[in-house]
Amino acid sequence: MVKLHRLISIVLRLAAAGAAAAAAIIMVISHETATFFGIEMEAKYSYTPSFVFFVVAFAVASAYSLLVLLVRPGSTVSRLVLLTDVIVGMLLTGAVAATGAISDVGKNGNAHAGWLPICAQVQAYCGHVAGALISGFVSLVVYFLIIMYSLHAVAEPMCSCH
Amino acid sequence: MVKLHRLISIVLRLAAAGAAAAAAIIMVISHETATFFGIEMEAKYSYTPSFVFFVVAFAVASAYSLLVLLVRPGSTVSRLVLLTDVIVGMLLTGAVAATGAISDVGKNGNAHAGWLPICAQVQAYCGHVAGALISGFVSLVVYFLIIMYSLHAVAEPMCSCH
Numbered sequence: 001m002v003k004l005h006r007l008i009s010i011v012l013r014l015a016a017a018g019a020a021a022a023a024a025i026i027m028v029i030s031h032e033t034a035t036f037f038g039i040e041m042e043a044k045y046s047y048t049p050s051f052v053f054f055v056v057a058f059a060v061a062s063a064y065s066l067l068v069l070l071v072r073p074g075s076t077v078s079r080l081v082l083l084t085d086v087i088v089g090m091l092l093t094g095a096v097a098a099t100g101a102i103s104d105v106g107k108n109g110n111a112h113a114g115w116l117p118i119c120a121q122v123q124a125y126c127g128h129v130a131g132a133l134i135s136g137f138v139s140l141v142v143y144f145l146i147i148m149y150s151l152h153a154v155a156e157p158m159c160s161c162h
Numbered sequence: 163m164v165k166l167h168r169l170i171s172i173v174l175r176l177a178a179a180g181a182a183a184a185a186a187i188i189m190v191i192s193h194e195t196a197t198f199f200g201i202e203m204e205a206k207y208s209y210t211p212s213f214v215f216f217v218v219a220f221a222v223a224s225a226y227s228l229l230v231l232l233v234r235p236g237s238t239v240s241r242l243v244l245l246t247d248v249i250v251g252m253l254l255t256g257a258v259a260a261t262g263a264i265s266d267v268g269k270n271g272n273a274h275a276g277w278l279p280i281c282a283q284v285q286a287y288c289g290h291v292a293g294a295l296i297s298g299f300v301s302l303v304v305y306f307l308i309i310m311y312s313l314h315a316v317a318e319p320m321c322s323c324h
Contacts, residue, residue, distance in 0.1 A: 113277075
């Protein structure tokens with residue numbers, strides 16, 4: 001039973017790390033230059049603060065997920081992991097939400113604010129950002145499962161007094 | 163000791179509910195009409211999907227915080243509360259992040275995407291959104307404390323076998 005717990009935990013952590021790394025990498029390599037009415041338009045993630053936050057958050061989450069695999073189950077540090085899992089989960093939610101909000105303006109614009117959509121001009125760039133968002137969302141869902149599973153696992157072994 | 167736990171929990175829930183309600187209300191009443199180069203510009207929260215999400219998320223969180231006060235400590239439902247607390251915490255993080263990202267574009271624009279800042283034209287509106295963001299952030303911090311406190315409280319009483 002303990003071995004099964006450990007196996008599920010390892011699989012979830014590896015899945016979260018992989019999806020988070022993919023999200024960060026897809027966002028970093030998004031880059032496109034387009035000419036629009038004679039004006040050259042360059043699009044890359046580092047021009048948007050939310051996208052930079054996205055890359056940092058998912059890179060940190062990916063590294064963290066791998067590091068946690070080294071923590072011995074039942075140790076004092078493992079009790080702290082649930083706390084940091086919740087923090088990382090919230091960090092990823094913030095990154096996905098901020099990137100999603102800006103992507104929506106990029107795709108649909110905001111007529112009331114006078115912000116025009118740009119995705120028709122830089123389609124490949126927008127495709128990359130959408131890919132990063134999907135990968136990030138998958139990682140976030142796996143993190144949510146990890147947190148729910150950890151909550152369950154923390155509550156259980158502590159009751160085995162008899 | 164149990165009474166102190168309960169008192170801290172009630173105070174935190176009321177603080178979270180109050181700040182969340184304030185955030186939702188400040189955002190809803192944000193409205194301004196300005197004339198810019200002869201063009202009338204109307205700014206209100208419902209024109210931006212992220213701001214609508216913000217209002218819904220904080221209204222739900224405020225109602226939820228008050229409802230949780232009715233849950234009897236130690237009951238089966240109270241075990242479920244930690245799970246829903248984490249979900250609400252993530253929801254609020256997403257709302258603050260998405261609103262923050264759009265507010266940043268409103269304040270500073272994004273020259274690379276051709277999106278101009280609008281806060282110079284609708285200062286009162288931007289002030290309201292900033293106020294809602296601050297209030298929302300306070301509510302989020304209190305929620306974080308609630309989650310950390312609940313994690314602690316869930317782990318403790320379950321070990322009192324001897």
